[in-house]
Amino acid sequence: MKTAQATRLIALSVAMVFAQGCKSFLDKDPLGVTTQGNLFNDPTNAVQAVNSVYDVASWDQGPKFGVGDYVGQTYEWMFGDIMSDDAEKGSTPSDFTPLTELKTWTMTPANSPLSTLWVHSFTGIARANTVINNIDAGSIDAALKSRLKGEALFLRAYFYFNLVKSFGGVPLFEKAVLPTEVASVKRASISETYAFIEKDLKAAAGLLPEKSAYAGGDLGRATKGAANGYLARAIMYQLGTDNGNKHTWQEVYDLTTTIIGSTQYSLLTNYAAIHQDVGENSSESLFEIQFATSNDTYGPVSIGTTNNVFQNNRKTFGYGFNNPTQNLVDEFEANDPRKEVTLIKDGDVVLGVLNRVDFPAENATGYLSRKVAILPPAAVQSGPQNIRKMRYADILLMKAEAAAQLGRSGEAVELVNQVRRRARVSTRPPGTTAGTTTYAAANTPASALPDLAAGLSGQALLTAIWHERRVEFAEESLRFWDLVRTGRYMGVLPPAVAARALSHSITANVVNPIPLLPIELNDAQIWGLPQNPGFN
Numbered sequence: 001m002k003t004a005q006a007t008r009l010i011a012l013s014v015a016m017v018f019a020q021g022c023k024s025f026l027d028k029d030p031l032g033v034t035t036q037g038n039l040f041n042d043p044t045n046a047v048q049a050v051n052s053v054y055d056v057a058s059w060d061q062g063p064k065f066g067v068g069d070y071v072g073q074t075y076e077w078m079f080g081d082i083m084s085d086d087a088e089k090g091s092t093p094s095d096f097t098p099l100t101e102l103k104t105w106t107m108t109p110a111n112s113p114l115s116t117l118w119v120h121s122f123t124g125i126a127r128a129n130t131v132i133n134n135i136d137a138g139s140i141d142a143a144l145k146s147r148l149k150g151e152a153l154f155l156r157a158y159f160y161f162n163l164v165k166s167f168g169g170v171p172l173f174e175k176a177v178l179p180t181e182v183a184s185v186k187r188a189s190i191s192e193t194y195a196f197i198e199k200d201l202k203a204a205a206g207l208l209p210e211k212s213a214y215a216g217g218d219l220g221r222a223t224k225g226a227a228n229g230y231l232a233r234a235i236m237y238q239l240g241t242d243n244g245n246k247h248t249w250q251e252v253y254d255l256t257t258t259i260i261g262s263t264q265y266s267l268l269t270n271y272a273a274i275h276q277d278v279g280e281n282s283s284e285s286l287f288e289i290q291f292a293t294s295n296d297t298y299g300p301v302s303i304g305t306t307n308n309v310f311q312n313n314r315k316t317f318g319y320g321f322n323n324p325t326q327n328l329v330d331e332f333e334a335n336d337p338r339k340e341v342t343l344i345k346d347g348d349v350v351l352g353v354l355n356r357v358d359f360p361a362e363n364a365t366g367y368l369s370r371k372v373a374i375l376p377p378a379a380v381q382s383g384p385q386n387i388r389k390m391r392y393a394d395i396l397l398m399k400a401e402a403a404a405q406l407g408r409s410g411e412a413v414e415l416v417n418q419v420r421r422r423a424r425v426s427t428r429p430p431g432t433t434a435g436t437t438t439y440a441a442a443n444t445p446a447s448a449l450p451d452l453a454a455g456l457s458g459q460a461l462l463t464a465i466w467h468e469r470r471v472e473f474a475e476e477s478l479r480f481w482d483l484v485r486t487g488r489y490m491g492v493l494p495p496a497v498a499a500r501a502l503s504h505s506i507t508a509n510v511v512n513p514i515p516l517l518p519i520e521l522n523d524a525q526i527w528g529l530p531q532n533p534g535f536n
Contacts, residue, residue: 036130040138040145049131050148053155054221056124058289060306061116071119072112075307076387077322078102079113079166079517080477085492087475088364090323091314099321105500109521109535117166118520121159125173128156133175150207154222154230157200161234164193165481168506168516168532172196185527190506190514191244194234198245201231211264219281220386225264226287228255229390232398240485241514242506249405256399259286265392267418271426272341272439275371275388286390293377293384304382308374313344313355314362317376324367324475332471335448337426342474344368351375351431369475370429393419393472401465409457416468417451423472424449487512504534 040046061073073096081087082103089099101107107114131152135145163170169189177185188196205227214221232255235247259265268274268284281288289305296302312318324343332339344350345366346357350373359366374385400415427439452464469482483489490498490513505513518535 036134040135040140043140043144046135046138046140046144046148049127049135050151053124053127053131053152054290056120056127057155057158058291058305059120059123071116072098073306073310074113074116074120075310076162076477077311077475080480081322081475084479084483084489085325086328086470086479087325088323089321090311090364090368091320092362095319096321103497105497105504105515107518109518109524109531111518114166114517115520117162118523121163122173122523124159125156126176128152128159129173129175132156146207147209150204150227151222153200154204154208154227157197157204157227157230157234160193160197160200161230164190164197165237166517167519168514169193171527171529182527185529187527187529189244190242191238194238194242195245197234198231201227201234205231210262220288220290222287223264225259225262226390228259229286229395232256232259232395233390236398236401237481237485240487240511242510244509249402252398253402253406256395256402259395260399265395267392267396267422269422269425270439271338271423272429274391275385276430280386284392285388286392286395288389289387291384291386293379294382295379296382302379302382304377304379304384305387306381306383307387308372308377308383308385309380311369311372312374313350313357313368315356315358316353317380320362320368322369322475323363323365324369325365326367328470328474329367331467331474333449335445336423336471337428337442337444338423338471338474340370340432340442341426341429342370342471344370344373349432349434350429352433352435352437353431354434371475388476391473393422394478397465397469397472400468401462404457404461404465409461410454412461412465413452413454413456416465419468419472420449420451484512484515489513489515504532506533 038045039049060075061071077087078099079102082089082099089096089103098107098112101111102113109115132149135149135152138145160170160172169187169191170193171185172188172193204222205224208222208224208227211219211223211225214223232252235255236252238245238247239249239252265286266283268279268282273279274282274284279285291305292303294303296304309317310319311322312320314320329339329343332342344355344357346355346359348355350370353375355368357363357366357368372385374383377383396415396418400412403409403412403415424444426442426444428442430439431437432440452461456464466482466486470479473479480489483492490502493501501515502513504517505515507513516532518532519529523529524531
């Protein structure tokens, strides 16, 4: 991985200024004073403008909207893992209590991870809008112009997708909002918000190149495959929640078929390598957030992430959050190599270092996530590990679920078996012997992870697909959303927690109950937005 100091643009409302950036393709030097009028006449400045949108996607905390009041950490695992049956908060009981609020559905609009998700998402949307609304008038090369506009459209959709999953319908901004227009801001419905996301993703897919068209230094940028992958995911979520846009499983099937047919992606041969350096921007990656190591600590100026220090072992260099549950551990089949790749237990050797898990004093379950385990960087708050957001295995399993729903059971079974066969030949994770970082053979028995039976169909097949999703993507922030869209979420919660979650859910005119999180209080008041159920 490279260390890079790059130019970022901070855009809020109509203003943009340069700041610092992330990695490899963000490695550019500041070029003096720019304005929106001339920004897109220079190819370097135009690229930097788009880099500034990627920049926000990497923020985990820092100044509100990039300036002003400080906001705390937010990560997708706080929702996707901890709010599900896959993980407990972890660390010590009194540490970072806003996560306990999320886990138990006792949060308020002041919950810091939610406030940060809200303000950072709209910062990214503002930056994307600056590109989308000004780049057409620029004099840069037409092909570069199209690609950069496609990247901005993809990223605007990415931010809105994170918002609609968490908060439901939100205000839809296609341009900067002037102070005189604040009173006219309206909250869109869930289906309207999804339609906006779909419009952006379809436009992005038409403008973006395939992954192979990028030079090595540009790997990690949005691609046609990423746009189609997120479009398939957005439609799949609507099919199980609010399907006011009348989608069908055929659409998910067709989009995933297009991605597979592009031949741009393949399963990485060794499952144990996916979250290691060698797995970054690999053949399996459709989209991941780029990071590199630096000497910076907290704040968006960093090119690294605090994602690792928050989840690593308190006995090594971390804070010990996001602890896998015994329920998740028990989901793995006997001799599944993915279990060891996913989990750390007391006495395990991880990347050559002995790990002691201090349960229950500093750990809630006796387990930690190995997928985010790294050796301590120079500044522990500046982890270099990219965050994987969409993998090719997800495309295969989305298509499998669509095929199962469409009655193409044999095809669905074969797609799931592709994922299982890859897992079967995985090595052990790197560094299971003290002082080494090599991959030892797992010596998995030939009988482990047998292929699904060719005749499997109906609910049994869907259950098998959902199981495969859970173990394949364990601790990758997808579990909560999968439970919600398949109508199983309330059933995995303790009764009292389920009752509270249901009190904050939309239950009328939807496919399954949609639990919603509270909107950031200040913006709800300033914009006059209706608060989500039960948070008034």
